[in-house]
Amino acid sequence: MNRIGWTRRAERRTRAVSTRRTLTVESVSDLGRLDPAAIEQVRREATPLVRNADELHDVLLSRIVLPEAEATSSTHDWRDWFGELASQCRATTLVFPDGRKAWTAAERLPAAMAAFPDAVAQPELAVPETVRRAVVNLRGRGVSFATVHGNQAMMEAAAKEKGEVKMLAVTVLTSLDRGDLDDLGFSCDIERLVLSRARRAIEAGCDGVISSGLEAARLKAEFKDRLLVVTPGIRPVDNRPADDQKRTVDVAQAFAAGADYIVVGRPIRQAAEPRAAALAIQDTIARIFPAAPG
Numbered sequence: 001m002n003r004i005g006w007t008r009r010a011e012r013r014t015r016a017v018s019t020r021r022t023l024t025v026e027s028v029s030d031l032g033r034l035d036p037a038a039i040e041q042v043r044r045e046a047t048p049l050v051r052n053a054d055e056l057h058d059v060l061l062s063r064i065v066l067p068e069a070e071a072t073s074s075t076h077d078w079r080d081w082f083g084e085l086a087s088q089c090r091a092t093t094l095v096f097p098d099g100r101k102a103w104t105a106a107e108r109l110p111a112a113m114a115a116f117p118d119a120v121a122q123p124e125l126a127v128p129e130t131v132r133r134a135v136v137n138l139r140g141r142g143v144s145f146a147t148v149h150g151n152q153a154m155m156e157a158a159a160k161e162k163g164e165v166k167m168l169a170v171t172v173l174t175s176l177d178r179g180d181l182d183d184l185g186f187s188c189d190i191e192r193l194v195l196s197r198a199r200r201a202i203e204a205g206c207d208g209v210i211s212s213g214l215e216a217a218r219l220k221a222e223f224k225d226r227l228l229v230v231t232p233g234i235r236p237v238d239n240r241p242a243d244d245q246k247r248t249v250d251v252a253q254a255f256a257a258g259a260d261y262i263v264v265g266r267p268i269r270q271a272a273e274p275r276a277a278a279l280a281i282q283d284t285i286a287r288i289f290p291a292a293p294g
Contacts, residue, residue: 053085095122128153255285
């Protein structure tokens with residue numbers, strides 16, 4: 001075969017291979033298309049775990065507003081729990097000019113109204129007065145601690161009526177990290193924000209604060225025994241499930257940092273053997289604080 005014939009044959013082979021590798025219009029249109037089933041799976045995995053009204057309140061505290069459309073789906077329906085919160089003046093509905101609705105916690109109402117000035121709260125909440133009435137109802141019921149998460153007027157209203165109840169102000173939720181605070185518009189670092197809120201809590205008459213164990217040592221160094229430090233977000237070393245808590249410590253770390261009390265929920269509730277998990281934590285506490293000889 002001469003050189004010209006060999007060249008033409010090679011060109012035909014190249015064109016044939018290229019043609020076989022060319023995608024059809026139909027197949028190109030599928031490129032980058034998202035799988036609806038995958039989208040729904042991600043949505044389910046990102047949905048907070050809510051099993052009662054208090055857990056729904058925690059979700060509302062972590063967000064300024066929760067669109068009502070997100071509260072109902074094929075996997076969950078939180079309307080009854082929201083109704084319970086609304087009946088206790090702990091949450092309300094925001095109605096937007098276009099008819100859309102969203103839920104917000106009573107403590108988040110001032111921020112929600114600042115962010116969405118055209119929205120209307122239904123029902124309206126006189127937040128400090130609502131807080132005051134709620135705290136009055138706690139007295140004489142054997143309640144040791146209560147938390148308040150809001151502005152100065154709300155903390156003052158709670159402290160004014162607390163009676164024998166120890167009032168604890170929330171500083172920064174343990175489910176929030178630096179990125180979350182940036183999203184919320186806080187430019188200062190977390191420790192400075194915690195200390196600022198702790199000072200305001202003392203000025204308002206609160207007895208202590210809810211704070212991550214990561215800031216407990218700094219709080220105790222600043223305020224000594226003038227302020228109780230109660231630490232949630234406890235994750236024992238051998239039981240650290242993936243969840244929404246981001247700024248966590250274990251039992252020993254919390255008390256070493258100066259926490260007066262700890263709050264432990266999911267590491268016990270979600271353990272394979274809850275009683276054994278609770279006893280293990282009690283054993284850790286007993287080793288940290290051995291009983292005085294008597």
